Amino acid sequence: MKVRKLLFVVVSLFLLLQQSVFAEAKQEKGKHSASSTMKVSFYSEALGQNMRMNVYLPPDYEAKEKYPVLYVLHAYKLNEDHWFQALHITEQADTLIAAGKIEPMIIVAPEIDNSWGMNSADEKKIWLGDPTDPGAWYEGRYEDYVTKDVVGYIDGHFKSDKSRNSRYIGGTSMGGYAALHIGFRNTQLFSKVGGHAPAVFQDELWKPLFDWMYPTEADRNAKDPLRLAATAKLNQTSVYLDCGDLDEFKIATGKLNEILSGRKLKHYEFHLIPGGKHDDAYWSGQMASYLTFYGGMDKK
The missing domain is CATH 1.20.5 (Single alpha-helices involved in coiled-coils or other helix-helix interfaces)
Incomplete structure (x- = not known):
């Protein structure tokens, strides 16, 4: 017993x-593992020097073989930290991913100096201003830097989906101009393009800048987002354009909306936000809408 x-x-x-x-x-x-962010320093062939970028990896990064990538470009006088620190894109991405409202994605914020994202000279240098001034204008092969060096580094070092359907680009202010300029000129690379209160202008708002950007009509046709919006092949491109109704770039952004509204695009959204100004409060307040455009489960 x-x-x-x-x-x-x-x-x-x-x-x-x-x-x-x-x-x-x-x-x-x-x-579930948490998301992570890191600062990367890497050599740019286009600019001939080391450059920086911030990279966000979504929660459970190791769980999948590849992820879509969103490239976000900063405003004038700022740097690669702007979207991550002032605009809180990583925290909002965590929230939306956890809620199942956007797909997990890699987010990349590269340093672009005060360059407007253009190929403007063979060598990187300051063309206007004191090197110690955060407002000094830079020239160099910045479009090549973004499209070749930054994208190439991410595709070579992270689990990125290398198809254009999973690669997006957006920016704020000067970065918005750069994103539209680069996105419209490189539709073979980017399927979604966002100009968030972009610093586009129709006239000689800042004459030295205007003359530097567009020394000839041919240059303007090739570089100006307003001209590119009318001529680039965008039928397979989704575009998000927004601006606050108190923004100094509202008139030019409205003109850009008129042009894009008349084009056949894969998807197009324009938002004029009441009370919106040209500042961090505006952009951070719209961040969930931005991320839903880029990574929304119903907007592939």
Whole structure:
């Protein structure tokens, strides 16, 4: 009788131990890793020097073989930290991914200096201003830097989906101009393009800048987002354009909307936001809408 009781106790303990191990394994399997961000320094062939960028990897990054990539370009006088620190894109991406509202994606914020994202000279240098001034204008092969060096580095070092359908580009202010300029000129690379209160202009708003950007009509036709919006092949491109109604670039952005509204695009959205100014509060307040455009589950 004692032996039978002892055997019963041993078997019961064994079964309980098995259940505990199974429960722990199940709990371990159900764990989710958090997102991560990192700063990368890498050599740019186009600019002939090391450049920086911030990279966001979504939660459970190791769970999938490849991810879409969103490239975001910063405003004038700012740097690669703008979208990550001031605009809080990573926190909002975490929230939307957790809620199932956007797909997990890699987000890349490269340093573009005060360049407007254009190929303007063979060598990187300052063309206007003191090198110690954060407002000094830079020239160089910045379009090549973004489209070849930055994209090439990400595709070579991270689990990016290399198809154009999974590669997006957007920007704020000067970065918005750059994103439209680069996106419209490189539709073979980017399927979605966003200009978020972009610093586009129709006239000589800043004459030295205007003359530098467009020394000839041919240059303007090849570089101006307003001209490119009318001539580039955009039928397979999705575009998001927005601006606050208190923004100094509202008139030019409205003109850009008129042009794009008359084009046949894969998808187009324009938003004029009441009370919106040209500042971080505006952009961070619109961030969920931006991310939903780029990564929304119903907008592939």
